[in-house]
Amino acid sequence: MTLDDKPEPVRRxxxxxxxxxxxxxxxxxxxxxxxxxxxxxxICFAWLGLALFIDGIDGTLARxxxxxxxxxxxxxxxxDLVVDFLTYVLVPVIALWRSDLMPTPVAFWLGLVVTxxxxxxxxxxxxxxxxxxxxGFPALWNIAVLYLFVLRLPWMLSAxxxxxxxxxxxxxxxxxxxLRVVKLRIxxxxxxxxxxxxxxxxxxxxxxxxxxxxxxxxxxALYFLALPLVRHSPWxx
Numbered sequence: 066m067t068l069d070d071k072p073e074p075v076r077r078x079x080x081x082x083x084x085x086x087x088x089x090x091x092x093x094x095x096x097x098x099x100x101x102x103x104x105x106x107x108i109c110f111a112w113l114g115l116a117l118f119i120d121g122i123d124g125t126l127a128r129x130x131x132x133x134x135x136x137x138x139x140x141x142x143x144x145d146l147v148v149d150f151l152t153y154v155l156v157p158v159i160a161l162w163r164s165d166l167m168p169t170p171v172a173f174w175l176g177l178v179v180t181x182x183x184x185x186x187x188x189x190x191x192x193x194x195x196x197x198x199x200x201g202f203p204a205l206w207n208i209a210v211l212y213l214f215v216l217r218l219p220w221m222l223s224a225x226x227x228x229x230x231x232x233x234x235x236x237x238x239x240x241x242x243x244l245r246v247v248k249l250r251i252x253x254x255x256x257x258x259x260x261x262x263x264x265x266x267x268x269x270x271x272x273x274x275x276x277x278x279x280x281x282x283x284x285x286a287l288y289f290l291a292l293p294l295v296r297h298s299p300w301x302x
Contacts, residue, residue, distance in 0.1 A: 076130075076131075076134075076135045077135050077136060079130045079135060080130045080131065080132040080134070080135025080136030081135075081136045081139075082130075083123065083126045083127050083130045083132050083136070083141075084127075084132060084136055084139045084141060084144060086119065086123055086126065087119070087120075087123045087127070087141065087144050087145055087148060088144060088148065089119060090116045090119045090120060090123075090148035090149075090151075090152060091147070091148050091151060093112050093113075093115050093116045093119065093152070094112075094113075094116060094148065094151035094152045094155070094156055096112045097109045097110075097112035097113050097116065097152065097156045098151075098155070098156050098159060100112060101156055101159045101160040101163055102159065102163060104163050104164070106160055106163075106164065106214060106272055107268045107271045107272050109156070109160050110160075110207075110211050110214070110264070110268055110272070111268050113152055113156060113157070113207045113211075114261070114264060114265075114268070116148070116152040116207075117152070117207065120145070120148070120149060120152070123145070124145075127141050146187055149187070150183070150184075150187055152207060153183075153204050153205055153206055153207050154179065154180060154183040154184075154187075154204055154206050155180065156207070157206040157207045157209070157210040157211075158176035158179055158180055158206065158210075159176075160210055160214075161175070161176055161210050161213070162176050164214070166213050166214065166217075166220060166223055167220035167221075167223055167224055168220065171220070171224055175224060175227050175228070178228075178231060179206060179227060179230075179231055182231045182234055182235075183204040183206065183234070186201065186203075186204050186234045186235070187204065189201075193242075194239060196247070197242050198239040198240065198241060198242060198293075199239060199240040199241070199242060200237070200238075200239055201233060201234040201235055201236060201237075201238065201239075201240070202230050202233035202234045202238075202240060203234075203240050203242075204234060206230075209226070209227070209230055211264065211267075212282060212286065213226070213227075214267075214272045215267050215272060215274055215278070215279060215282055216279055216282065216283075238293055239293045240289070240292075240293065241253060241289060241292045241293070243256075243257045248295070249292065249295070253292070256285055256288050256289070259281070259285060260282075260285045263278055263281045263282055263285065266278055267282075
């Protein structure tokens with residue numbers, strides 16, 4: 066018996082429950098924000114990891130529950146963007162500002178620029194291509210700032226990477242959506258799982274890690290940065 070065969074109240078409840086699940090990412094964002102303010106960065110990124118998990122599966126649940134029919138009063142796309150802005154942009158910027166990764170004034174002003182640019186990016190109607198790639202760097206500042214915490218680069222290099230990422234949101238390059246892009250899907254999901262394992266290990270160690278984990282983070286980053294080069298390759302099906 067599929068959802069379509071269920072009584073209408075059950076179908077509506079299923080659709081609304083998916084929206085509540087998506088909205089729970091906003092509550093998780095508040096927990097992460099509190100941890101960032103308290104400089105408990107491992108806990109902050111643990112909460113952001115949970116938010117990333119919620120964001121990774123809520124779309125599949127929404128399609129299964131047909132929320133556009135069963136809970137149409139709430140716009141799932143807008144809801145998702147609101148939560149994503151909190152977890153992908155605002156909380157990581159606060160974590161960066163509260164950290165010792167770079168001088169506080171530099172972190173503040175870079176955070177201001179990142180937030181402004183990301184606000185424009187989230188409103189871009191051409192954010193995704195027809196084959197589900199992101200057009201421009203998809204404002205994954207939760208991941209980018211985690212990399213800065215793990216790699217502990219010289220602060221000027223970290224600042225330069227933040228500027229580069231900000232510019233990359235508006236240049237004609239594509240970035241993969243690991244769960245929706247078809248080409249190299251199995252491999253990409255495998256690398257994504259590897260990244261979650263590395264991130265979990267880094268969090269357990271309080272973001273103070275040895276070179277094997279740093280090397281793993283670098284390899285994963287190189288894989289995802291190389292993927293656009295094979296986007297139209299016939300062998301990468």
